[in-house]
Amino acid sequence: MALGGWPGGIEPSTAICRLNVDGTVSVVLGSVDLSGTDTSFKQITAEAFGLSLDQVLMTRGDSSNAPYSGGAGGSKTLYTVGLAVQKAAEDAKQQVLQIASGILDADLDDLEIVDGVFKVKGVPERQATLQKIASVTMGPGARNEPVYGKGSSAITNQSPAFAAHATRVAVDTETGHVEILDYVACQDVGFAINPAEVEGQIVGGVVQGIGQALYEKMGYDESGQITTQSFLDYALPASIHAPSITAIQVEVASQYGPYGAKGVGEPPLIPCMPAIANAIKDAIGIRLTSVPMMPQNIIASMNGNGKNGHS
Numbered sequence: 001m002a003l004g005g006w007p008g009g010i011e012p013s014t015a016i017c018r019l020n021v022d023g024t025v026s027v028v029l030g031s032v033d034l035s036g037t038d039t040s041f042k043q044i045t046a047e048a049f050g051l052s053l054d055q056v057l058m059t060r061g062d063s064s065n066a067p068y069s070g071g072a073g074g075s076k077t078l079y080t081v082g083l084a085v086q087k088a089a090e091d092a093k094q095q096v097l098q099i100a101s102g103i104l105d106a107d108l109d110d111l112e113i114v115d116g117v118f119k120v121k122g123v124p125e126r127q128a129t130l131q132k133i134a135s136v137t138m139g140p141g142a143r144n145e146p147v148y149g150k151g152s153s154a155i156t157n158q159s160p161a162f163a164a165h166a167t168r169v170a171v172d173t174e175t176g177h178v179e180i181l182d183y184v185a186c187q188d189v190g191f192a193i194n195p196a197e198v199e200g201q202i203v204g205g206v207v208q209g210i211g212q213a214l215y216e217k218m219g220y221d222e223s224g225q226i227t228t229q230s231f232l233d234y235a236l237p238a239s240i241h242a243p244s245i246t247a248i249q250v251e252v253a254s255q256y257g258p259y260g261a262k263g264v265g266e267p268p269l270i271p272c273m274p275a276i277a278n279a280i281k282d283a284i285g286i287r288l289t290s291v292p293m294m295p296q297n298i299i300a301s302m303n304g305n306g307k308n309g310h311s
Helices: 037-049 077-104 130-135 195-214 272-284 295-302
Strands: 002-006 013-019 025-029 056-060 111-114 117-120 123-129 148-153 161-171 178-188 245-250
Touching: 002 272, 013 077, 013 130, 025 037, 025 077, 037 056, 037 077, 077 111, 077 117, 077 123, 077 130, 077 148, 117 130, 123 130, 161 272, 178 195, 178 272, 195 245, 195 272, 272 295
Parallel strands: 025 056, 178 245
Antiparallel strands: 002 161, 013 025, 013 148, 111 117, 117 123, 161 178
């Protein structure tokens, strides 16, 4: 077993949410789609308006005209940009509610959203679709301002995510080959806006950690020239190297991220290498202290000749 954590990133961000003439909603961002973040941004926006994901569009510009979103990186994009998207969607929703209030001649407190349609509570026949609301904000003679919500975030507090990993390995004492038999990764994810994507991030982080633990090495010859300068020589884990990985999501909500979400991309990498090293120690009684823990290093350490291991 091994434990690990990662503080996560923070950076200001801005997002725009606009209502389109056909009743769809566009989110305008400066961040790229990183490991499925667009899907989560769509979910956040759809939640505000009661829409399906196909009614939310993602739009982005270049750095000269897009809203500032900061760097796109692991353990920060959803945490920071997602909060800006949530605020922008809520801002646009409030603007729509004001317009719907005038169309339906009802107080704001008497309105509700059901499947993207604004209705008067208790009087379901009095309703206005987003397309209807859009029609009074765009086009010649429209009497309302276009719906253009803005949201910004400047989170100054990190929401660290911690993980506990457990693994079983088999070590061939003749060849030094390590086979990972089973792997369990338990991680605090804050709140999983998209559980399937979160699981993918955890599994991907574990596979990356397996690569660093057992395969990936920057090799150099006696003259200092790199010998692993292409993927023909630099070993990356493939599907055949990935064991059964069980990802367990624990939700301890952040008080800062959207809906309590935290960054999840990097924490699963941190405990991976020590967990595998601990399993190898349990199997053969040798403590390896550097990575990658390659077969030749394991055999050398078992023979008392290794520089990166001791019993």
